[in-house]
Amino acid sequence: MVDAEGYADTWSVLRDFLNEIESGGPIILAGRDTFFDLTKFSERLHDLSAKVDIKHASLSPISPATAKTWLTQIGWSAEELNSSEANELLKPDSYVLRPYFLSTIAPLGGVNSVLGDLVSPRDFLVKSFLQREAKLITQRVNMDEPTAAKLLWELFELVALEMAEAETESVDLPFLQLAVDLTFERALKDPSDLAKLRHKAGSFALMDVDTRQGFRRFPHTEISNHFLASALFKEVLSGKVPRFLRRGYFGTDLLLIAGEQMLDLPTEIFNDLRSKLITLMRNDAGAERLSDNVTSLLVTSAIVDSSDELLIERANAGDVVLFGTTGSARMVEVGINRLDCRGANLSAITFDQCSASVLVVDEQTLIGATRPAVGSLMVETAGKTAVLYNPEEINDWVSAHQTHRDESQAENEATRLLEKVARVFLRQFFIKSDPFDPAGRYLSEDLWPAIEEKLAHEGRLRRTDRKDASGKRGEFIHIINPGALLERASEEDRRIWGSVAELAQ
Incomplete structure (x- = not known):
């Protein structure tokens, strides 16, 4: 039901199925709340909606x-x-x-x-698995841990891309063994060592047993998407257009991870990636979904605060995910199916005659002076989602989030820096004090020490000495309750913003 090209057929098949049941019976359909909409679901059933008793249940988040x-x-x-x-x-x-x-x-x-190891939860999961598996590999074959971890990463990229292009969530053992050969053969001179890894292929930590005998799968879609996004970037940077980019469906789960990985790319490589994506978008050869997928990646790339303004004109995108504080971008006549901007500040993006069929937001979402035309608005609050269709209600909500709620808080260089840092903490637990770290560069700005002092005085910031994922020690900071700080709901939050604003006057 999320595949745009098969959408109508899917609803038709579901209606036929319900007609054929006749005498009735319980049917369970499962999906994410952010996708399912009870009103739209009933409308899609057409005349059958009067014959079907629909119950909508939602699993509560873990408290x-x-x-x-x-x-x-x-x-x-x-x-x-x-x-x-x-x-x-x-x-x-x-x-x-x-x-x-x-x-x-x-x-x-x-x-x-x-x-001790947590910066980004997903990175923590992946790197923990890789480090554990790399250590096991070095106990079997003559190879150091960093090399084993690097080759394992390439192996899982290869597997993730194969799964995506074959539109499956698992691969059989013969393919996995072949992938081991292709990945490790250049680093192992002894054929017996390669045979040992080939034999171990079915028990790698990041490969779970599938329901089908002889097949393996990733333990979670977020793990597979982590490697898939990395593999797609490498393919595009090498001048290739993988089949999944031409034909696959880029959902918000994949695009969220792709965006996070864009932030980690060195500036030169990121600029090269964006340039190649722009060329692909402009030279679309008519592949089924190439233009939509490339445009989705390009719009999502606005999360990177690049020195060059991103310009996208007369294009359509499927899903898009934006978070943090976006860089400068101008979009002209761009149609987006679903724009998820929870926790994002979009004030640096100019929307000129753009539209979003669905706009997904939360209380931390901030929109600039211009905005796209919105078909429906999904507002997430405390883990629950409400959908607005009334144009007036949508306009009221968006208008209220086009500027800060407290107009007395003057925006200047200091408050903009604090907002950027606070939005980083909506997605990760620590920021490393390192100018080469994607978020750490904020801590190198001249105004940051004074801002940090204000936050620490109010008990809203901790600085600690700990190890990063590579095992190196360094200083990390953590802001306590960044969401409340951004919403400025309490007197303490407003006082912090006021004192920070004074730093740049």
Whole structure:
């Protein structure tokens, strides 16, 4: 139902199926709340809607209390789980509360063990798996851990791209063994070592047993998308146009990860990637979804604060994900199917005769002086989503989020810097104090030390010395409750913004 080209056929098949049932029976359809809309669903059933009794149930997000109870039951210290660090890590709507992440960190035994390596939760998961598997490989063959980890990354890129292009969520063991040969053969001179890895292919940590015998799959779609996004960038940068880019469906899950990886690219490589995507968009050879997919990636690339303004004209995009504080962009006559800008500041984007069939927002969303025409608005609040269709209601909500709620807070260089840093913390737990880190460069700006002092004085910032994912020690900062800070709901939040604004006067 998310494939635009098969959308009408899918609804037709569902209506036929319901007609054929006649005497009735329970039917369960499962999907994400952000995709399912009860009103639209009923409309799509046409005359059948009067014959079908529809019940809409939504799974509640895991609460911090539920997570703490479960972690205590498996051996985590109750005292540690009641610490301020644990409360911040397991705050409502946190990525860490997702079942897969909780089950993965559970064996670490405590909050401090998690915080010792945690910057971005997804990176933490992937790198933890890779490091563990690389260590196991070096116990079997003559290879150092960094090389093993690098080749494993390339292996999983190859597997993820194959799955995407074959439109499947698993691969058989013969393919996995062939991928091992292609990836590791250049680094292993002893054929017996390659045979050992080929034999181990079915038990790699990032390859779970599939329901089909002899097949393997990634343990979670976020893991497969992590490698798929990386593989797509490498293909485009090398001048190739992979089949998945021409024909696949780029959903928001993949685009979110692609955007995060764009932020990690060195400036020169990012500019090369964007240039090649622009060329592909302008020279569309008529491939089924190439133009839509490329435009989706290009619009999503606006999350990178590049020195060059991004210009996109007369194009259509499927899904788009924007977060953080976007760079400068101008979009002219661009149609977007679904624009997810939860937690994003879009004030640097100019929308000229643009449209978004669906705009997904939350209370942290900030829109600039111009905006796209919106078909429907999905507003997420405390893990629940409300859908607005009335043009007046949509206009009221968007207008209220085109400027800060508190007009007395003057915007200047200092407040803009604080906002950029606070929005980073909507997606990750720490920022490394390193000018070469994508977010760490904000901490190198002249105004930051004074801003940090204000936040620390109010008890809203912690600086700590810890290891990063590569094992190197460094200084990291963490802002406490950045969402509330951005919303400026409390007197304390407004006082912080006021004192920060004075720094640039």
